[in-house]
Amino acid sequence: MxxxxxxxxxxxxxxxxxxxxxxxxxxxxxxxxxxxxxxxxxxxxxxxxxxxxxxxxxxxxxxxxxxxxxxxxxxxxxxxxxxxxxxxxxxxxxxxxxxxxxxxxxxxxxxxxxxxxxGDDFSPSSHPAIPGQGSASQNSEVQSALRTLGSKVEDLSTCNDLISKHGSALQRSLSELDSLRLSGEAGDKIRQVTERATLFRITSNAMINACRDFLALAQAHSKRWQKALQAEREQRVRLEETLETLAKQHNHLERAFRGAAQANATADNKSKGEASDEDDDNEFFDAMEEAPEFITVPADPHFHKSFHFVLKLNEEPLAMSQEPSQELVPLKKRRNRIPDKPNYSLNLWSIMKNCIGKELSKIPMPVNFNEPISMLQRLSEDLEYYDLLDKGAKCHSSLEQMCYVAAFSVSSYSTTVHRTGKPFNPLLGETYELDRRRENGYRSLCEQVSHHPPAAAHHAISDRGWTLRQEITVASKFRGKYLSIMPLGTIHAIFEKGNNHYTWKKVTTTVHNIIVGKLWIDQSGEIDVVNHTTGDRCHLKFAPYSYFSRDVARKVTGVVMDKDGKAHYVLSGTWDEKMEFSRVMQSSRGGEYGAEGKQKTVYQTLKAREIWRRNPLPYGAETMYYFTSLALTLNELEDSVAPTDSRRRPDQRLMEDGRWDEANAEKQRLEEKQRSVRREREREAVNQRTASQSEEAIDEDLLNDSSLKYSPHDNYKALWFDRCDDPINGEAVHIYKGGYWEAKERNSWEGCPDIF
CATH class of the missing domain: 2.30.29.30 (Pleckstrin-homology domain (PH domain)/Phosphotyrosine-binding domain (PTB))
Known part of the structure; x- marks a missing residue:
């Protein structure tokens, strides 16, 4: 119609x-x-x-x-x-x-x-029938009880008015009696007072009897209402469990239906038109909240013939997967366990309920909600899948290389799926080195270069032809039910071959169920990986989790395009498990429309191949903060690291050993020491600024003058990084200036501040 x-x-x-x-x-x-x-x-x-x-x-x-x-x-x-x-x-x-x-x-x-x-948890007028009773009789009984209770309340109100009236009269009479001197009228006044007192007593007794009737009636119905309320709550729990089961079954059925429908549409494309209205019985769900931006279908058979050489190329890895021969050198044996997490009773809501809307870095959190690594070490975990960059460095095509860079940008989130603990906020000047040159060909250095806002600079270089650098500032807001963590800053990956320079930003991390339930992590947003040398681009979309979504959870999709906008590869997978890529043979506008009324692009692709898969967690990870094999080694003590290295941080070390009370005390000491050093640094900055204007002493009121305040960037300089404008995007960032690894070889750390 x-x-x-x-x-x-x-x-x-x-x-x-x-x-x-x-x-x-x-x-x-x-x-x-x-x-x-x-x-x-x-x-x-x-x-x-x-x-x-x-x-x-x-x-x-x-x-x-x-x-x-x-x-x-x-x-x-x-x-x-x-x-x-x-x-x-x-x-x-x-x-x-x-x-x-x-x-x-x-x-x-x-x-x-x-x-x-x-404040009513139970509404008699809308409550369903109690099991074993008819809904009509139940409703009639409730209405009758309500009418009786209302009548008793009116009686109580009438008695209250009478008590107020007679009580006032009695009070006046008593006042008059007190003011009278002994005279002939004393007897009459006393009789009047007695009469009024008698009336007051009669009214009071009536009120007391009405209250007694009201209480007896309420007690008679209270148990029945409590049972009805309990039955309602149990029924709601059963319905929620049933709904969850049905949602999972429907999700499975819908995926199966869509797969079958797509296969039939491909096989009968020439003989069948659009689906008719008679197939409406197959409708199970409402529209998805997050719609895919494109559709992929298998390439037509003639493409497999015409582009046989492309198919043959696709059957082989994009880049040479063989690692270069390495000399046999003894490698340090890394640890594979840390002390188990103590079984403390935690209540995150009791601490965070007064912190809604605040920055996470400004909330005084005990170590009970931390994990025994710092944010610098957490940032170094981005290198767990360094082999993706190694393979990308061997690619001859920038478009193939883009696939590996995009997969690497997704892989950094796989460690967060079970990690609900908060990393330690690094102290200003704190560093962390990750030297894996002998084992994996790379080494990296992180330094906390700003305290407010908290910012960490990271630089990693590999002997296999790539460099990774980033400066990340974490902005976070606690919203009551969930916590949003927004990493700000740009990540750069530079390859020696072709001098390809890639940049991208991180997506938003959300921690759900802060108030009640089990904490869980979600990643959502979009990433644009850009090759500034060639103009190639990959747009990745992280779909937010939806309970009623028909698609797989934690899904990520993306398209690799050249500078002219032509699609060459399609990426798909999940950020917590694996990513696949497939070569695009042809693209066209399809007949389907998105939520905004735009036609979706249909990509005909060759068979998808896996480009990245998450490493399995070590045995017993659930008792070790769900650390990966790499994370277990990050806080392992090493003698040759800088005195500012996170491994030497005492409160973090105490927490790893399970001594949480001592760790909390040590954490307060370190934070107070940092505040003291900051105040001294600000005092020196104010002195330098005002020296030419006045010789008067600088007191606390002058220090609190906002016009004299200096930001950390104005009066603090990082030790291993220089602040400058990024040549690619013009952002003010910290870039590694060199010298750390040379200082390590000399074991010369004279310039390091005393922060622990």
């Missing part, structure tokens, strides 16, 4: 009904559905006849958001769990629906607010 024939929505009291086109899935697109708005709930059905028996979905408008996409489209979302992408037949009809939805939302929100303000 065309849009013009769709009937206009008709209001009926508080109910609003009408036909609306709803986005169902990527095979059928928008489908015509019958929507009913009633009592703050928006429900939909396939036909009007289904209203009596089958509801396809419902959204509570009290907590929903309503947004308008364009002239006829609008979206209703309920906190990510449900999202309806809707389209009206015309702009006027869409405006009628928006008006009705907004009014219903306002009413539902007011009703919910009243319910919240009353």
């Amino acid at each position: 065309s849009d013009s024939k769709a009937p206009t929505p008709t209001p009926a009291g508080d109910t609003y009904k009408g036909w609306v086109f709803k986005w169902t899935n990527y095979i059928k697109g928008y489908q015509r559905r019958w929507f009913v708005l009633s009592n703050g709930l928006l429900s939909y059905y396939r036909t009007q006849a289904e209203m009596g028996h089958t509801c396809r979905g419902t959204i509570n408008l009290a907590t929903a958001t309503i947004t308008v996409d364009d002239a006829c489209n609008f979206v209703i979302s309920n906190g990510g769990a449900q999202t309806y992408h809707l389209k009206a037949s015309c702009e006027v009809e869409r405006q009628r629906w928006i008006t009705a939805l907004e009014l219903a939302k306002a009413k539902a929100a007011d009703m919910q607010q009243e319910s919240d303000d009353s």
Whole structure:
């Protein structure tokens, strides 16, 4: 039926009904559905006849958001769990629906607010029937009890008024009696007082009896209501468990259905048209909140013949995977265990409930919520999959090299999937070296170059032809239910062959279930890996986790394009498990449309091959903070490192040994020492600034003058990094100036500050 024939929505009291086109899935697109708005709930059905028996979905408008996409489209979302992408037949009809939805939302929100303000966890009028009793009799019994309780409350109110009235009169009489002197009127006044006191006593007794009746009635019904409330809560738990099971089953069925539908569409492409409306029984889900930006299909057979040499190339690794021969040298044996994490009872909410909206770095956190490594060591973990850069350095094509760089940018998040502990905030001037030159051909150095905002500079160089550098500033906000961590800064990868220079930024990390439940980590956002030498680009998308999503969790997709925008490779996988790449043979605009009405690009690709897979965790990782094999070695003591190295940090060392109380005391000492050094540095900076203006002493009031404040960059200089403007993007960054490894060879650390 065309849009013009769709009937206009008709209001009926508080109910609003009408036909609306709803986005169902990527095979059928928008489908015509019958929507009913009633009592703050928006429900939909396939036909009007289904209203009596089958509801396809419902959204509570009290907590929903309503947004308008364009002239006829609008979206209703309920906190990510449900999202309806809707389209009206015309702009006027869409405006009628928006008006009705907004009014219903306002009413539902007011009703919910009243319910919240009353503090009632149990509403007798809306409570379902208690198991074993009919719903009608249950409702009648509750209504009768409410009427009786209301009558008793009115009796109490009447008695209260009478007590107030007679009490005031009695008080006046007593006052008059006190003011009288002994006279002939004393007897009359005393009798009057006695009469009024008697009336007051009678009224008080009536009130007491009414209270006793009210209490007896409340006690008689209290146990029954408690049982009903418990039954309601147990039923809700069962429904939540059932919903979770159904969601997983539906997710599996949908993936199987989509795979079968895609295979059938490919096989019968010439003999079949679009899916008919008779297949509506296969619809299981609403539209996904995060839609894929493109579609990949197997390349047509003629491509395999015409591009046989490309297929043959794809069957081989992109780059030579053989490692160059190395001399047999004895390597240091690294540890594979650390002391088990003590079984302390933790309550993160008790500490963070007063810190909503603050920077994470400014929240005084005990070591109980840390993991025994610093942020500098955590940053060095990005090099766990250094072999991706090694393989990229051997590539002859910049586009092939881009695939390895993009996979490397994703691999750094695989260590975070179970790591809910917070790394130690490095002290200003703290360093960390990771020397793996003999084993893996690279060595890296990190230094904390700023305290507020906290910033760490990192430089790694490999004998196999690549350099990695970055300066990361972590911005974080605690939002109550979740914690958002936004790494700011650019990562650079430079390859000697071809002088290819790549840059990208990190995505947002979110820690969920801060208040209640098990903590879990998610990564979401987009990354643009850019080759500034050739203009090649790879756009990666990290899909945020959605409980009702039909796709795999933690999914990452990307396309490698040249400077002209032509796609050459497609990347897909998950940031916690593996990534695959496939060669694009042809691209075209498909018949499917995204949420914004844009046509999706269809890429015909060769068979996908794995480019990266996460290393398995060591045995017993769950008792060792879920550290990887590399992370277990990061805090291992070494004699030749700088005195500012994180391995020498005493509070971190005590925590690793399981002595948390001592670690907390040591952490406070180090932080106070750092604050003292900072105040002294600021005092010296103020003295230097004001020396030419006044000879007066600088007191604390002058130090607190904001006009005389210096930022850490103004009065603090890093030891191993120079602050300058990045030649690629113009950002003010710290770049390694050299000298550290030479100082290590000489064992000469005279310039290192005393921070521990």
